[in-house]
Amino acid sequence: MDLLQQRKKKKLSYNISIYLMIVIAYAVVMLLSSQGKISSLFQGLLVPFCTYSILAVSLNLVVGISGELSLGHAGFMCVGAFTSAIFTRYMKFLGVEGLYLFVIAIIIGAFSAGVFGLLIGIPVLRLKGDYLAIVTLAFGEIIKNIANAIYLGFDENGVHLSLKNTMDLGLSDKGFIVVKGAQGITGTPHYSSFTAGVILLLITITIILNLIESRTGRNIKALRDNRIAAESVGISAMKYKLIAFSIASAMAGVAGVLYAHNLTTLTALPKNFGYNMSITILVFVVLGGMGKIRGSIIAAVVLTLLPEMLRGLQDYRMLIYSIVLIVVMIFTSAPSIKQYVEVFKNKFPKLTRNPVLMKKTKKEGK
Amino acid sequence: MKENIMLSVKNLSITFGGLHAVENFNLDIKENELYGLIGPNGAGKTTIFNLLTGVYKPTTGSITLNGVNKIDGKNTIEINKMGIARTFQNIRLFDKLTVHDNVKIALQNKYRYSTVSGIFRLGRYHRYEALMDEEALALLKVFNLENEATMKSSNLPYGKQRKLEIARAIATNPKVLLLDEPAAGMNENETKELMNTIKLVRDKFNMTILLIEHDMKLVKGICEELTVLNFGKILAQGETSEVLKNKEVIKAYLGE
Ligand SMILES: Nc1ncnc2c1ncn2[C@@H]1O[C@H](COP(=O)(O)OP(=O)(O)O)[C@@H](O)[C@H]1O
Numbered sequence A: 001m002d003l004l005q006q007r008k009k010k011k012l013s014y015n016i017s018i019y020l021m022i023v024i025a026y027a028v029v030m031l032l033s034s035q036g037k038i039s040s041l042f043q044g045l046l047v048p049f050c051t052y053s054i055l056a057v058s059l060n061l062v063v064g065i066s067g068e069l070s071l072g073h074a075g076f077m078c079v080g081a082f083t084s085a086i087f088t089r090y091m092k093f094l095g096v097e098g099l100y101l102f103v104i105a106i107i108i109g110a111f112s113a114g115v116f117g118l119l120i121g122i123p124v125l126r127l128k129g130d131y132l133a134i135v136t137l138a139f140g141e142i143i144k145n146i147a148n149a150i151y152l153g154f155d156e157n158g159v160h161l162s163l164k165n166t167m168d169l170g171l172s173d174k175g176f177i178v179v180k181g182a183q184g185i186t187g188t189p190h191y192s193s194f195t196a197g198v199i200l201l202l203i204t205i206t207i208i209l210n211l212i213e214s215r216t217g218r219n220i221k222a223l224r225d226n227r228i229a230a231e232s233v234g235i236s237a238m239k240y241k242l243i244a245f246s247i248a249s250a251m252a253g254v255a256g257v258l259y260a261h262n263l264t265t266l267t268a269l270p271k272n273f274g275y276n277m278s279i280t281i282l283v284f285v286v287l288g289g290m291g292k293i294r295g296s297i298i299a300a301v302v303l304t305l306l307p308e309m310l311r312g313l314q315d316y317r318m319l320i321y322s323i324v325l326i327v328v329m330i331f332t333s334a335p336s337i338k339q340y341v342e343v344f345k346n347k348f349p350k351l352t353r354n355p356v357l358m359k360k361t362k363k364e365g366k
Numbered sequence B: 001m002k003e004n005i006m007l008s009v010k011n012l013s014i015t016f017g018g019l020h021a022v023e024n025f026n027l028d029i030k031e032n033e034l035y036g037l038i039g040p041n042g043a044g045k046t047t048i049f050n051l052l053t054g055v056y057k058p059t060t061g062s063i064t065l066n067g068v069n070k071i072d073g074k075n076t077i078e079i080n081k082m083g084i085a086r087t088f089q090n091i092r093l094f095d096k097l098t099v100h101d102n103v104k105i106a107l108q109n110k111y112r113y114s115t116v117s118g119i120f121r122l123g124r125y126h127r128y129e130a131l132m133d134e135e136a137l138a139l140l141k142v143f144n145l146e147n148e149a150t151m152k153s154s155n156l157p158y159g160k161q162r163k164l165e166i167a168r169a170i171a172t173n174p175k176v177l178l179l180d181e182p183a184a185g186m187n188e189n190e191t192k193e194l195m196n197t198i199k200l201v202r203d204k205f206n207m208t209i210l211l212i213e214h215d216m217k218l219v220k221g222i223c224e225e226l227t228v229l230n231f232g233k234i235l236a237q238g239e240t241s242e243v244l245k246n247k248e249v250i251k252a253y254l255g256e
């Protein structure tokens, strides 16, 4: 029990470090911002930091914790963004506005993206590895393209939906078109703020950290490590992979809500909801470390900030990303490099502490 | 005294392509018995385990647990819930997780609580987590693994990994435990110790154990009954001492 207690403490301090990191960053930003010391460029990045952090942390649940390669994460973000913006935009048309609508929008975004995750997950999670990656990528693109083609309006007869044009909707005079095809949704109320983003990020992190230390989370990790063994102890692969996938999708949906209500115009572009975005999120996860929540956040923030600071290099952003991704993957998976890391670990045992060893050294030290 | 048959296999066969990996296999294991399944490499021993645990579906035959429960046709998860647990010839641990978590995961069926109560730490979460921690640790103690509880399971030495697999299987509280070459790769001392542990497990947890071994010497010490398998067929079956006297067995094993 001693050892277990020690390990729990270690985990707790890791978790606390994540919360502290976010809370301190938030406090510093708020302080500087109140003194007007923050550039407008940086100010504009505050909500995206939160959006991308939520996306990275939630994709980590699929890729790092569940061990499935998904390239369609931005698609679920798209679902959350559009469903919630349709709601708030229509409410605005009806003359109803207020922050409480944002709370409802978040619930709508999370729920709809979660349901999409579930429905897509059922057929798709039967596949593994590269096949799963390709199919999720395709689904992500499909979602984005559908969002791009939808015309949606309301009138006294209810909802009107078309994939052709605004005329095809057949709205009455009192009707209102919310989604205009490729032009998307314009005039979305601006509900997102850095504070809201930080709160949502904290909630996301709490859910994930609690999940991975619960029965469900352990079952998910067991399936990742050895599916056959997990089934031999009675764990249903489909059930737990689906749980991980839909929770992550719902969280991506929340990121979408945050994204949509930070802009006045919401359109589905390859840049924001396409595979480019999905891969960018994957880069955050890979660079931050598989299964490492804190790493995902740091990677998301740093890699969102960096290209903005190097505006001149904007065109090369994806190129730099790809190169960095390849380099990191080589470093983390090549056996020869792993060997070097092992040698390094053996030379400096203190840097790479093993809990069992740590106990001994601590006692001797006292 | 009437002895209860815990596991009964009738006419079990499976073919892969044209290969009859297991043919007309029959087996009756009594409750609380330690039963040996031996045979040369490729005889079909592991395949029988895979049939018993629903990994493969038999071409023909039936499997019954405890006289009433039909096993054939069920999937691995259902079979585990019905009371059959196994270890693997090629160790399959949850590599990246701790030794303790490996066992804790196997307790997931006994201490069920929902994903929601896990996420929000409500309801049974705290009580069940505490119970699981305790029970997993108690099991590790049986196998002398308690000092490695927080180690990553892939960092355990080979012999201990095998023990951990057994502990994990037992954590699912099975009626029948299937051990696939548990002593493979162990030296003589480790093997002896392991065999004692297996006996202890049988008595302590009141389990019926089917043990695959490749080495005849080993089985002699602990198994009450034996089946010898060769090329997918039963070569001999019965009480250990009788089987070991069987001419065909001696021929197949010693190549004389
Ligand atoms: N999934 C499979 N597909 C094809 N052949 C298999 C499969 N599983 C086992 N076999 C074959 O069945 C035979 C028995 O294998 P196995 O049960 O592993 O033997 P062992 O007695 O050494 O455990 C071998 O010839 C093996 O190649």
Ligand SMILES: [Mg+2]
Binding pocket: B045, B046, B047, B089
């Ligand atoms: Mg075998």
